[in-house]
Amino acid sequence: MSGLELNNVVKRFGDVTVVQQMDLTIHEGEFVVLLGESGCGKSTTLRMIAGLEEASEGKIFIAGRDVTNMAPMERDIAMVFQNYALYPHMDVAENMSFALRLLGRPKAEIAEKVGTAAKILSIEHLLNRKPKELSGGQRQRVAIGRAIVREPKVFLFDEPLSNLDAKLRGHMRAELAILHERLGKTTVYVTHDQIEAMTLASRIVIFDKGRIQQIGTPSEVFTRPASIFVAGFIGTPTMNFFKARYTQEHGVGLLRGEGFAWPAPDWLIGQSPRPDQALTLGIRPQAFRPSTSTGTNERPLLKLQVDVVEYLGTESQVVGHMNTPGGQRVAAMLSGNAQASLHQNIHLDFDPQDMHVFETDSGRSLRT
Template sequence: MSGVSLQNVSKSYGSLTVIPDLSLDIAEGEFVVFVGPSGCGKSTTLRMIAGLEKVSGGQIFIGGRDVTWERPKSRDIAMVFQSYALYPHMNVADNMSFALRLAGTPKSEINERVLRAADMLELTDYLHRKPRDLSGGQRQRVAMGRSIVRDAYCFLFDEPLSNLDAKLRASMRTELALLHKQLERTMVYVTHDQIEAMTMADRIVIMKDGVIQQVGTPKDVYNTPVNTFVATFIGSPSMTLLPGELSDQSGSMCIQGSGFELPIPDRLKSRAGASPTKAVTMGMRPEHFAAEARTAAFAPVDLEVKVAEYIGSSQFLAANLGGQDVTAAVEVGPEADLLGDGQYFFDTSRLYLFDRETGRAL
């Protein structure tokens, strides 16, 4: 078995269990992102893969080899931390080559690896500079270069972009995605930022309270969330959840709630009809609202707009629907005035339904 495999891995600190039972297979060359709120266990999982945390149970395989009890240096991994952790008295080249020099790698090979990594990360012109003379993004690239020169089987990233400003984070996301294509190595990335997860990952692992909630491609977890936690965690602004009741009027199934009555889309009718309860939760993504009906699937809803935020061609609306808070992202063009109270339209073909008691998707 190649790649990284976690089999029934658990982690406890005394009587406190943070990872009860986690199993996951990561294919060789895959870019997998662990995402979730603070305290969900994603960094602990990464540190167990790295060998920085001992497992309480289960096994970890890297490249088909059982490394459960091996030391970090024997696991053929390279790790990039949230902190750059650069040596301030060394220049870029020396920082990048430090581990190789410590391992006694021949000087000619060190120079070749450093130059190759520097070229890849656009650091060639900065090799003789000290960390204090670099920007935050350049320092993070040096930290990544230090890992790249090791030519490891697997690269681990623990929230490496969280110290950067928003614009730099966006450009670094692109650089990391390109780096993965160039290296073609297995990468495991941890973040609490779902935008990072959506834009970089081959697959996303969404965690809550030490338990994997869903594993899938960005498209899978966005379009078919398995429960209300995933539905509200993935997507920005997040999905609005409203309580409702299923009803069948003259053979037409719909969902009714405070201030709305919307038809059930065809893709959900069989599952809604088989639901053991009529009490459900309806999910509405903000981007599925519109100022006018575009197709027959768009149904009218009356919104009381509390705040309208201008973001160019769209406006974010913090609104009220039947006494309940909803968020809508309405495309109206950059010249439109700020929107107000009135009738809007929701694309019912993109409606979501969840069991109100369990939170599981219907």
């Protein structure tokens, strides 16, 4: 059974279309992250699910029920906002119980649900405090607790960790993952932070300019990006891109570009690519390894003059440029202390099968 469905949903503000013809099915109990840059339409999508924005076209279903024209309170959802949205004059218990009191629930039921949620979130000792007496992390727990007590069909999170410092964000990510495992509720989570998406999501929905670019597990969107946009958006440091064309030389399939001629991966040769087709090659920084080789037909080689070395403990990020007219920048993540110094020339190799190949014009991945 689906927990949430969006069928042909469109959102316009005047003449501007911010969400375009969206179809999305989220399974019951799934944790789905809507990921994209600011202004891509992900928060607007969340607000349409919540009933805070009206869909210009299409239908929205929650647990099989058409909620498209229902008020937020009728949709059986609970939303956690970026700014917590706590009432400053109420203590924690009053904030958490507010929606239940509006619904006229019995006091005993309210007390039980608030107590259970507080225990789950380890905030029992904070129930009599006002929001101004709480840290950012504690306020976020209260906002989540207010959502839990309603026992909704769907939880909605809108950038809930963006106001927290890096250390607390990491801690709260783990807490949210544990909470979802415990409650098993359908969850839709909006963020621009790919680390949050990769660590929390059952599936990630990647947005760009109001359109879904790819839906997949964290592993799928990282290892098989559907487009240049997805490939460049997912992964830190970002993927390296190279312009190239496919050629056959002495019976060997090559990808030739400015300053390189690399063996084409087997999967690409099997597709019989056109020699005149403009291609964009993508290589993740993590795919490179230091090499003392001069290169062979089987192993590609990249010569790099080092511009920056960042030693990170277990790995080093090396950024340099190729000795070509364009001086293309390349980033490589190398294990341990890379022993690379500024202005040094180093050689890197990689497995051709780790290469991503895209049509330059359409941006579409050629790897099926």
